[in-house]
Amino acid sequence: MKFFMLVTVLTYIWLPMAQAEETPLLPTIKVMAESELREEVGFIPFQQDKTVRKVLQHKIMKNEQDIQNFVVDGSIREIDYQPIAAKPDMSQLSPALQQYVLAVATGLQSSDPTTGLFTMLKQFGIDRSNVDGMRSGTVKLNLDPNLLQQLKDNNWQIK
Template sequence: MNVLKRSALIFIFSSMMGVPAVYAEDEVASLPTIRLMAESELREEVGIVPYQEDKNVRQALQHHLYKVNLDMQNQEVSESVGGLNYQPQAAQPDLSYVPAILQQYILAVANGFQSSDPTNGVFKMLEPLNINRDNAIDFQNGTMKVDLSDLLKLQQQIRDGLNPPPSPLFPR
């Protein structure tokens, strides 16, 4: 009972003294926090910041560009002589003395060799022997047969191309 009397006495004494009470005001300060925002939200929050030109930065940039340009123009040439590879342009062949049919054949073979697939030129050369891409595999296997008359015909065409018949306008 003694304890009850003491606690009642302390309660009455403390109520008379006035226990400080905490009251919240209407405006509560909020602590800064980090939030993730999309660019559009950030623009709404901050607004558009106008461009402000800094003259010192601009002058430093101009100075740097001027220095780079001067360095490019005043590039030193090394005194060591390096090798200079020069390949003269190849002379164009003169096919004026070759008959027109043989000229066309030579140019077709040359174009075939200069194409992206050089085997076109090889097959153009082998065309009079009836060798093409389809039967070239047989030739590699050793089962290809070439007609002797085709060989003789090709030989005669080459002979006729190199030795054209005499022209009545230009006798030999």
């Protein structure tokens, strides 16, 4: 019985030792220069898969033919990207005020929109020569009472 116990104990001690010696090695990543990699792997020529190449060529040709054979639906006649703006009705304005509004609008639509702004400010004595004084806040405005009365007569709101 003692012998059997001794063999059992030795077996239990030896068994884990035998298993510990047989651990598998895991793959590792090794940093190599290109020349070292070529030495280890060797030269591998490029191998092109001909069936994949034919399938890709066929798909490209089909896409090109689809683009070339595209047909526009005949039901679409005309597309308006920007609607035509309605012309303003200035018949209720006096002829002088109509000319003034057209001069301001023409100035604003020109290549230099400040022309329209200075046309508006001309009534208040502001032009290109004294605009620098306005930036510093030193310009005085002298309002013409006739202009104010004309604006009131044409239903302009003055505050």
